Amino acid sequence: DQQVKQNSPSLSVQEGRISILNCDYTNSMFDYFLWYKKYPAEGPTFLISISSIKDKNEDGRFTVFLNKSAKHLSLHIVPSQPGDSAVYFCAASALGSSNTGKLIFGQGTTLQVKP
Amino acid sequence: SQTIHQWPATLVQPVGSPLSLECTVEGTSNPNLYWYRQAAGRGLQLLFYSVGIGQISSEVPQNLSASRPQDRQFILSSKKLLLSDSGFYLCAWSPLGANVLTFGAGSRLTVL
Numbered sequence: 001d002q003q004v005k006q007n008s009p010s011l012s013v014q015e016g017r018i019s020i021l022n023c024d025y026t027n028s029m030f031d032y033f034l035w036y037k038k039y040p041a042e043g044p045t046f047l048i049s050i051s052s053i054k055d056k057n058e059d060g061r062f063t064v065f066l067n068k069s070a071k072h073l074s075l076h077i078v079p080s081q082p083g084d085s086a087v088y089f090c091a092a093s094a095l096g097s098s099n100t101g102k103l104i105f106g107q108g109t110t111l112q113v114k115p
Numbered sequence: 116s117q118t119i120h121q122w123p124a125t126l127v128q129p130v131g132s133p134l135s136l137e138c139t140v141e142g143t144s145n146p147n148l149y150w151y152r153q154a155a156g157r158g159l160q161l162l163f164y165s166v167g168i169g170q171i172s173s174e175v176p177q178n179l180s181a182s183r184p185q186d187r188q189f190i191l192s193s194k195k196l197l198l199s200d201s202g203f204y205l206c207a208w209s210p211l212g213a214n215v216l217t218f219g220a221g222s223r224l225t226v227l
Binding site: 004006032034036041042043044045046049089091093102103104105106107108 | 159220
């Protein structure tokens with residue numbers, strides 16, 4: 001049972017344009033959402049997060065949008081740069097799990113930004 | 116500042132052999148510790164987490180086990196590896212009460 005889904009395995013974008021990565025979840029108990037970025041043969045690094053009490057969080061070129069009614073979140077990267085090429089993972093945690101920090105991850109989306 | 120170390124980085128083991136992957140965290144005390152696995156074409160699957168010494172929770176039934184002999188040390192083990200144990204193993208930590216995990220560099224395990 002995949003509680004966090006990233007239905008697009010890959011995305012290709014031209015440098016300078018917007019990259020939009022999508023994520024859907026099924027568990028209505030999730031209250032905190034994160035995006036991680038991963039380069040090959042390295043561990044994922046934290047990018048940005050959003051609490052369920054918000055619908056938008058922005059950090060520089062990165063913005064995460066949360067639509068609770070649709071159980072959907074997205075990551076926008078504007079403008080996209082070649083260095084953004086990586087695998088992006090969406091993750092979620094549920095109410096009551098903050099003491100354990102358990103995150104449920106999606107399958108990942110490989111972003112390629114072409115110069 | 117806090118750092119997380121994970122080793123070995125790469126491991127090639129025959130089927131039926133034992134496994135030991137080690138993870139240590141520096142610069143913090145009483146962290147939550149995690150083992151995740153990334154199998155080919157799949158996301159990150161939580162295998163084990165620990166909220167304290169000797170406290171291990173298993174998320175999925177499997178051929179692996181975990182131990183936390185010291186506050187900042189987390190070990191992933193197997194007595195007999197299977198082909199299906201191949202994958203990229205990631206150790207992570209978080210402060211107590213926080214949801215943001217910091218990952219190690221990972222260990223690539225190939226079982227032949």
